[in-house]
Amino acid sequence: MPEADVRDRDREVHGLDALELQPKRGVAERGFGETVRKVWSGTWPKLVAVILVLAAWQAVVWSGWRSDFVFPGPDKVLPTLVQEITTPEFWVAVQVTMRRALTGFALALVVGVVIGLAVSRFTPLRTAIGSLITGLQTMPSIVWFPFAMLLYGISESAIMFVIVLGAAPSIAGGLVSGIDYVSPTLLRAGQVMGLRGVQRYSLLIIPAALPMFVTGLKQGWAFAWRSLMAGELLVVINQQNSIGWALSQARQLNDADRLLSYIIIVLVIGIVIDVFFNWADRALRHRWGITS
Amino acid sequence: MTTITDTPRRTTAVEIADISKVFGHGKGAVTAIDGMSVTVGTGEFLAIVGASGCGKSTLLSLVAGLDGPTTGAVDVGGHRVAMMFQEAALFPWLSVGANIEVPMKVNKVPKAERRRRVGELLDLVRLTGFERKQPHELSGGMRQRVALARALAQDADVLLMDEPFGALDAMTRDILHDELERIWQEKGLTVLFVTHNVREAVRLGDRVVLLSSRPGRVIDEFPVEGERPRRIDSALIATQAAVITDRLRQEVSRHA
Numbered sequence: 001m002p003e004a005d006v007r008d009r010d011r012e013v014h015g016l017d018a019l020e021l022q023p024k025r026g027v028a029e030r031g032f033g034e035t036v037r038k039v040w041s042g043t044w045p046k047l048v049a050v051i052l053v054l055a056a057w058q059a060v061v062w063s064g065w066r067s068d069f070v071f072p073g074p075d076k077v078l079p080t081l082v083q084e085i086t087t088p089e090f091w092v093a094v095q096v097t098m099r100r101a102l103t104g105f106a107l108a109l110v111v112g113v114v115i116g117l118a119v120s121r122f123t124p125l126r127t128a129i130g131s132l133i134t135g136l137q138t139m140p141s142i143v144w145f146p147f148a149m150l151l152y153g154i155s156e157s158a159i160m161f162v163i164v165l166g167a168a169p170s171i172a173g174g175l176v177s178g179i180d181y182v183s184p185t186l187l188r189a190g191q192v193m194g195l196r197g198v199q200r201y202s203l204l205i206i207p208a209a210l211p212m213f214v215t216g217l218k219q220g221w222a223f224a225w226r227s228l229m230a231g232e233l234l235v236v237i238n239q240q241n242s243i244g245w246a247l248s249q250a251r252q253l254n255d256a257d258r259l260l261s262y263i264i265i266v267l268v269i270g271i272v273i274d275v276f277f278n279w280a281d282r283a284l285r286h287r288w289g290i291t292s
Numbered sequence: 293m294t295t296i297t298d299t300p301r302r303t304t305a306v307e308i309a310d311i312s313k314v315f316g317h318g319k320g321a322v323t324a325i326d327g328m329s330v331t332v333g334t335g336e337f338l339a340i341v342g343a344s345g346c347g348k349s350t351l352l353s354l355v356a357g358l359d360g361p362t363t364g365a366v367d368v369g370g371h372r373v374a375m376m377f378q379e380a381a382l383f384p385w386l387s388v389g390a391n392i393e394v395p396m397k398v399n400k401v402p403k404a405e406r407r408r409r410v411g412e413l414l415d416l417v418r419l420t421g422f423e424r425k426q427p428h429e430l431s432g433g434m435r436q437r438v439a440l441a442r443a444l445a446q447d448a449d450v451l452l453m454d455e456p457f458g459a460l461d462a463m464t465r466d467i468l469h470d471e472l473e474r475i476w477q478e479k480g481l482t483v484l485f486v487t488h489n490v491r492e493a494v495r496l497g498d499r500v501v502l503l504s505s506r507p508g509r510v511i512d513e514f515p516v517e518g519e520r521p522r523r524i525d526s527a528l529i530a531t532q533a534a535v536i537t538d539r540l541r542q543e544v545s546r547h548a
Contacts, residue, residue, distance in 0.1 A: 204383070
């Protein structure tokens with residue numbers, strides 16, 4: 001081919017590529033003011049919601065539905081909350097609870113992944129325990145506690161046992177459906193490229209199953225967190241400080257201010273973890289090109 | 293059946309010898325291919341045309357070794373075989389560069405060497421500088437070129453293509469014909485190109501093989517005339533395509 005032809009061809013290809021690529025709309029225009037406005041538009045509805053909830057709460061208290069002693073308003077609870085989170089004991093409690101949560105979740109992750117991989121790999125196993133996994137997910141984990149305490153005594157192991165039973169089925173379920181829904185096109189491409197054995201899993205199936213797996217993780221976390229709170233209320237180990245222990249202490253002392261501030265803390269921790277999972281989910285989807 | 297006399301004698305790359313493929317068994321059995329024989333020379337560009345149900349995709353799966361024929365044999369003579377589909381089938385979680393690296397990871401190519409070859413292959417498909425893009429950031433035509441680069445990264449000398457440009461617009465398809473032809477010549481590849489677009493077959497092929505439908509077998513072969521690069525809108529292609537299209541229509545109306 002003559003030199004000029006080659007250059008023409010090159011220009012054709014690059015011209016077409018340039019035209020076909022999505023123009024980036026409005027990205028360059030985003031200045032400081034734009035960022036502030038974006039943050040504000042994401043913040044004010046939340047602020048308004050918080051204010052409305054506080055106002056409604058205060059209104060119920062003022063209505064005199066229950067005595068101030070058992071149902072204090074935000075004017076009393078919020079200062080208690082602030083006071084509480086400035087004490088070292090509070091942070092010890094949070095630390096103990098979060099350590100249990102993360103250890104339990106990590107155990108559930110290992111168990112869930114092993115079971116999930118096994119179920120998706122071996123058809124007889126799926127037939128045998130596939131519906132059991134779904135069944136376990138619907139079970140309120142608190143029913144396991146009497147049995148767990150019988151097995152492990154009043155110990156952290158009892159709590160871990162229940163967390164794993166609560167969270168592992170969701171994690172396994174997420175992994176199984178993630179693997180089931182790997183696009184056949186990608187599987188065929190992998191087959192053609194000679195992906196086999198471990199590489200088939202590490203380079204193709206696991207990453208392809210990741211978005212659904214993360215959904216399973218998120219659900220598993222929710223179950224783990226609920227199981228842990230139930231466990232800390234039921235299984236009190238040697239007066240060890242923890243969020244659940246603080247809750248039951250507050251109840252025994254009829255300290256409604258502290259009780260409500262710990263409920264708020266449990267809620268806040270839940271929200272923070274949820275934000276983290278949503279962020280992971282969005283980051284994955286963005287990378288996959290599922291959303292813009 | 294016409295025989296080819298005017299293509300030069302070459303060594304055989306792929307020998308498909310009297311194969312048949314039956315899916316299922318008993319009453320529900322479907323014969324996809326029945327008694328098909330094709331010989332593909334080394335460095336030949338073979339276009340395979342047929343209507344629906346001619347077992348085109350089954351044929352390519354058999355050549356790729358993804359499946360075995362019910363009877364007969366496919367011999368690729370130890371050649372490495374790569375395959376491309378109508379969808380680019382890139383891994384959406386990997387960058388363009390990392391996608392091209394996948395087959396090299398399978399072949400245990402060292403990292404530095406992988407990087408170097410990714411650069412070369414991207415240059416070859418004219419996507420220099422797109423290494424870090426994600427597949428969803430590219431157009432359909434660009435994704436197919438990445439898929440081509442990935443197939444070439446397998447170090448294959450036989451390339452199977454299953455309607456690779458079927459989902460692209462005409463303009464992009466024309467340009468990709470030119471690109472594929474250039475790369476085929478540069479690399480000395482043997483190509484089995486399945487399409488239902490007769491003009492495309494004549495534009496690209498050294499020879500066009502026409503398949504019957506249900507079951508698939510070779511009903512005719514047409515050597516293609518005209519110097520490369522051929523233009524898809526040229527009169528020479530139009531007249532040759534007309535002959536093949538007529539034959540294809542005969543075959544289709546047989547099923548009415």
